[in-house]
Every structure is written in structure tokens, then in C-alpha cells.
Amino acid sequence: MYAGLLKVRSVCPACGLDLAQVDVGDGLATPVILVLGALLCGLAVWVDSVFSPPWWVHLILWPSIGFPLGLGLMRTGKAALIGLQYRHRWHETEI
Numbered sequence: 001m002y003a004g005l006l007k008v009r010s011v012c013p014a015c016g017l018d019l020a021q022v023d024v025g026d027g028l029a030t031p032v033i034l035v036l037g038a039l040l041c042g043l044a045v046w047v048d049s050v051f052s053p054p055w056w057v058h059l060i061l062w063p064s065i066g067f068p069l070g071l072g073l074m075r076t077g078k079a080a081l082i083g084l085q086y087r088h089r090w091h092e093t094e095i
């Protein structure tokens, strides 16, 4: 379904569905960034207060957790939005 990390293919390689008409935009990026950022900030404060690691541990730890998690959430959420759009709106415009 994806041609890159977040770029949606124009045609589904499995079933041939035309995905070029589907546009979910970047509407998912804001909630993912806000929720994940708040969660990771809370975890960082907790880890710092409990374990008191050196600053470079934070520098390595949080990006290595945040980037894959954010990408996974974006890919999953985008696929879900495409599925919802296909199910609810796309069919109404078809003749």
C-alpha cells in the first residue's frame, strides 16, 4: 500500500484498487505528534526522576523510541483513514 515510508501508492499491488483518488492528507500528523509527544515527555520526566541517567541517554533513548513509534502510528492510522474513506465516502461518489 505504501511506496515509501508514508507515500501511498497509486494502485494497490494486491487487489488493483485505485488509490490515487483517495486523499487523507496530513490530518493524522497533528494528533499523532501531540499524543505521542506528550506521552514520551511524561516518560522522559519519569525516567529522569527515577533513574537520573546522563543527558546522552535521553538523546539516544527518546528518538529511537519516538521515530519508529510515530511512523508506525502514522502508517497504521493513514491506512485506517483510507479504509474509512473508501468505505463511507468513496462509494457514494461512484456511479
Ligand SMILES: [Zn+2]
Pocket: 012, 013, 014, 015, 016, 017
Ligand atoms: Zn488492495
